[in-house]
Amino acid sequence: xxxxxxxxxxxxxxxxxxxxxxxxxxxxxxxxxxxxxxxxxxxxxxxxxxxxxxxxxxxxxxxxxxxxxxxxxxxxxxxxxxxxxxxxxxxxxxxxxxxxxxxxxxxxxxxxxxxxxxxxxxxxxxxxxxxxxxxxxxxxxxxxxxxxxxxxxxxxxxxxxxxxxxxxxxxxxxxxxxxxxxxxxxxxxxxxxxxxxxxxxxxxxxxxxxxxxxxxxxxxxxxxxxxxxxxxxxxxxxxxxxxxxxxxxxxxxxxxxxxxxxxxxxxxxxxxxxxxxxxxxxxxxxxxxxxxxxxxxxxxxxxxxxxxxxxxxxxxxxxxxxxxxxxxxxxxxxxxxxxxxxxxxxxxxxxxxxxxxxxxxxxxxxxxxxxxxxxxxxxxxxxxxxxxxxxxxxxxxxxxxxxxxxxxxxxxxxxxxxxxxxxxxxxxxxxxxxxxxxxxxxxxxxxxxxxxxxxxxxxxxxxxxxxxxxxxxxxxxxxxxxxxxxxxxxxxxxxxxxxxxxxxxxxxxxxxxxxxxxxxx
Numbered sequence: 186x187x188x189x190x191x192x193x194x195x196x197x198x199x200x201x202x203x204x205x206x207x208x209x210x211x212x213x214x215x216x217x218x219x220x221x222x223x224x225x226x227x228x229x230x231x232x233x234x235x236x237x238x239x240x241x242x243x244x245x246x247x248x249x250x251x252x253x254x255x256x257x258x259x260x261x262x263x264x265x266x267x268x269x270x271x272x273x274x275x276x277x278x279x280x281x282x283x284x285x286x287x288x289x290x291x292x293x294x295x296x297x298x299x300x301x302x303x304x305x306x307x308x309x310x311x312x313x314x315x316x317x318x319x320x321x322x323x324x325x326x327x328x329x330x331x332x333x334x335x336x337x338x339x340x341x342x343x344x345x346x347x348x349x350x351x352x353x354x355x356x357x358x359x360x361x362x363x364x365x366x367x368x369x370x371x372x373x374x375x376x377x378x379x380x381x382x383x384x385x386x387x388x389x390x391x392x393x394x395x396x397x398x399x400x401x402x403x404x405x406x407x408x409x410x411x412x413x414x415x416x417x418x419x420x421x422x423x424x425x426x427x428x429x430x431x432x433x434x435x436x437x438x439x440x441x442x443x444x445x446x447x448x449x450x451x452x453x454x455x456x457x458x459x460x461x462x463x464x465x466x467x468x469x470x471x472x473x474x475x476x477x478x479x480x481x482x483x484x485x486x487x488x489x490x491x492x493x494x495x496x497x498x499x500x501x502x503x504x505x506x507x508x509x510x511x512x513x514x515x516x517x518x519x520x521x522x523x524x525x526x527x528x529x530x531x532x533x534x535x536x537x538x539x540x541x542x543x544x545x546x547x548x549x550x551x552x553x554x555x556x557x558x559x560x561x562x563x564x565x566x567x568x569x570x571x572x573x574x575x576x577x578x579x580x581x582x583x584x585x586x587x588x589x590x591x592x593x594x595x596x597x598x599x600x601x602x603x604x605x606x607x608x609x610x611x612x613x614x615x616x617x618x619x620x621x622x623x624x625x626x627x628x629x630x631x632x633x634x635x636x637x638x639x640x641x642x643x644x645x646x647x648x649x650x651x652x653x654x655x656x657x658x659x660x661x662x663x664x665x666x667x668x669x670x671x672x673x674x675x676x677x678x679x680x681x682x683x684x685x686x687x688x689x690x691x692x693x694x695x696x697x698x699x700x701x702x703x704x705x706x
Contacts, residue, residue: 188321195592204243208222208241211232212250219252221598222237223238226240226241228466242262276321278316284366284370285310285328287335288332289331292306295328303648326367329369332371333365341450341687345383346456354379360375361379370371377415398458400432400449403431410462414428420460421460422455473510477507477511482521485543486544489547491541495544496542523541523543524541524549556592556593559582560600562593563597564579571622572623575594578594579593601626603625604624604629605624643676647693653694653701655677662693666688
């Protein structure tokens with residue numbers, strides 16, 4: 186069943202009532218112009234533009250929606266009844282004279298502000314001519330603003346704040362704020378109370394003048410008082426930028442001074458000195474010591490070796506920054522100790538993590554060299570599949586990271602736990618290939634050492650003898666033997682095959698003789 190509009194429309198047909206309900210719902214989503222409302226109804230409900238236009242106009246006619254002026258000056262639509270215009274009192278000659286007296290302004294000032302002549306203003310005051318309606322509102326706003334400015338100046342000269350003036354005069358502080366902003370016209374009784382209070386306060390200030398509070402004195406008082414600049418501003422009833430303008434002047438985003446120091450208002454001299462003289466920092470509640478540290482100690486005692494990441498997840502209600510500071514305090518005080526966190530792996534190895542936390546008095550396990558511990562797993566993998574390359578053996582080591590497995594293979598070779606040998610084999614295409622494989626110590630194949638006449642150290646030796654680099658040697662040998670330089674580069678890595686060793690030796694000797702002949706010349 187379709188939703189009914191909030192208004193009772195007994196004389197409308199069901200189709201028209203539904204259409205009007207859609208229009209009201211579209212306007213209720215936000216302030217829209219008439220054109221956007223029509224476009225939205227046409228796009229959302231599938232109406233044609235004449236139907237959408239007729240629905241919006243019908244809703245305006247029935248008062249379901251109304252048009253008002255928006256913030257940018259455009260006419261927008263709103264739901265409900267239109268707001269009633271604010272009722273203003275007629276600006277009579279007596280009221281105009283009263284506002285001029287409160288604002289302490291002359292007839293000539295009002296004439297200049299309104300753009301009229303002074304005799305015309307005088308005729309308004311005498312009642313000889315009526316005040317035009319279009320001038321009444323402008324004149325009243327000007328005079329109310331001027332009266333508020335005068336009231337604020339008198340209050341500052343009397344060294345009173347708005348709350349203090351409200352307490353002495355009995356006029357509420359919000360009302361005083363409205364008067365000073367020119368938002369309201371004060372009644373005769375309220376205005377009289379304010380003027381009498383300000384006159385008494387001004388007389389006291391003249392009898393007992395307060396010495397001026399200079400920026401240098403304020404800076405010295407702030408440095409000696411146990412209170413920050415922001416807290417001082419809060420207690421004084423101003424904003425921190427205002428205090429900064431008193432001390433340092435105004436600055437731009439780059440820190441350059443654009444204005445000099447502002448003069449501290451006289452009504453704040455005594456109050457600022459009093460605030461700084463009685464400034465005492467309130468006791469600060471140490472939440473870390475009261476809540477976070479006990480929770481951290483309890484969790485570490487229940488789960489020794491817990492990682493910091495696990496601690497953050499378990500106590501995430503305190504926040505990562507608070508937990509980090511609590512752990513740092515506990516470590517400095519000796520309440521906690523940091524050590525490796527070990528975990529048993531299925532292969533028998535112990536995986537090690539860093540950053541484990543232990544309570545005081547707990548036996549912290551020693552740090553384990555994971556690469557050395559994994560060397561035994563490397564030996565077992567080589568015995569199970571001899572002849573595998575070092576990369577294959579590292580992949581077969583389980584329970585450790587890839588870089589740790591490669592380091593374990595290197596250490597096993599250095600310790601003599603396994604050995605590496607070169608083997609010549611024939612691939613499927615009938616070509617001879619050289620492969621370096623890992624074997625248990627003493628179990629390398631018989632042809633492993635004789636498979637190549639030139640071991641892998643030949644390249645380093647001949648590069649030194651010829652005085653060339655790795656790439657230059659590959660290019661020289663490739664030109665002499667008629668092979669690619671990538672093939673020679675592979676020989677430099679794993680050794681020269683037996684079928685090529687004689688040719689490579691002859692080519693190297695020829696290159697050395699040619700290089701010696703060039704030098705003799």
